[in-house]
Amino acid sequence: MKQILRKHGGIIIALTVLLLWAGSISLLMRFDFTFANPLVYVFALIQMHLYTGLFITAHDAMHGTVAPHHPKLNNFIGGVCTFFYALFPFQKLNKAHHQHHRFVHTQQDPDYYEGSFLTWYFHFIKRYLSWWQVILMAIIYNVLKIYIPEKNLLLFWVLPSLLSTLQLFYFGTYLPHKGEHQNIHQSTTQSKNHMWAFLSCYFFGYHYEHHEHPGMPWWQLWQTKELKKNNG
Structure with missing residues (x-):
């Protein structure tokens, strides 16, 4: 099992995220609910987190880590x-993201x-979202x-996707890169708390570490984060 995960872990994790998102949204589109049911809002937050998972999986594909030995499959999963x-074009996001890594915190950083x-x-959204989308x-x-x-479309499709953009932006761009930083990656990192790091944005609060190990x-x-702590 460890060998399979070592060799195909990126594909397995990516497909798991995709299937969880697809299964969740399919069930929620048929969910007969009332707005008085508090579980409805829990489900909406879970769906938001799964939307964020879709984007984080695409982000991994931009770094070639979904299917490292199969570039076409890697990019196909990222595009899906x-x-x-x-409806984002994968190649356009891929080019912009590598520009961000290359020119972080400069005028050339998108x-x-x-x-x-x-x-x-709003600048961030305007930069990536086109009228045709x-x-x-x-x-x-x-x-x-x-x-x-x-009501199902609004609460489990529209709202989670919009909230996901805020989640990605706040934890993956704004918090790590706001202000000035005295390091090569112009990034901060959140304090070690793996559960919160996962729930907040799939560990991307550990943002300096991501730039250090893209x-x-x-x-x-x-x-x-563990390595950095152990190495002092």
Whole structure:
């Protein structure tokens, strides 16, 4: 089992995230609920976290860690994740993300912006979201609501995906890169707490560690925190 995980772990984890997201959203689209049921909001948060998982899986594909020995499969899985996340073209995100790593915290960094949280967030969304994506998603929404109750679409598709952008931005871009930093990666890192690190953003609060080891997949990123602590 360890050998299989060592050789195909990236693919197995990626497919697990994809299947959990697909299974969850399929069940929730058929969920007959009332807004008075508190579990509804728990399910919406779980769906948000799974949406974030889609993007983090695509991010791993950008670093070639989903299927390291099969680049075409690696990029295909990454493209599937970005498509289901919000119709993003994988190659465009891939190019921008490597530019972020190469020119972090400079004018050439597509993820960096000098401004408040809200202005930076809207700049971030504007940088990556195109009008054709908005139009296509609006068309898909209006087709789906013929077959699916609109309240289900809003609470388990629209809201989780929007909240996921905030989760990714806040924990994966804003907190790590805001302000000035006295290190080569221009990044901070959150305090060691593996459970919170996973729940907040799939360990990407350990952001200095990610820039230091960009080839480390998200599900192993916590180990870099352990190594850093043990090495002083």
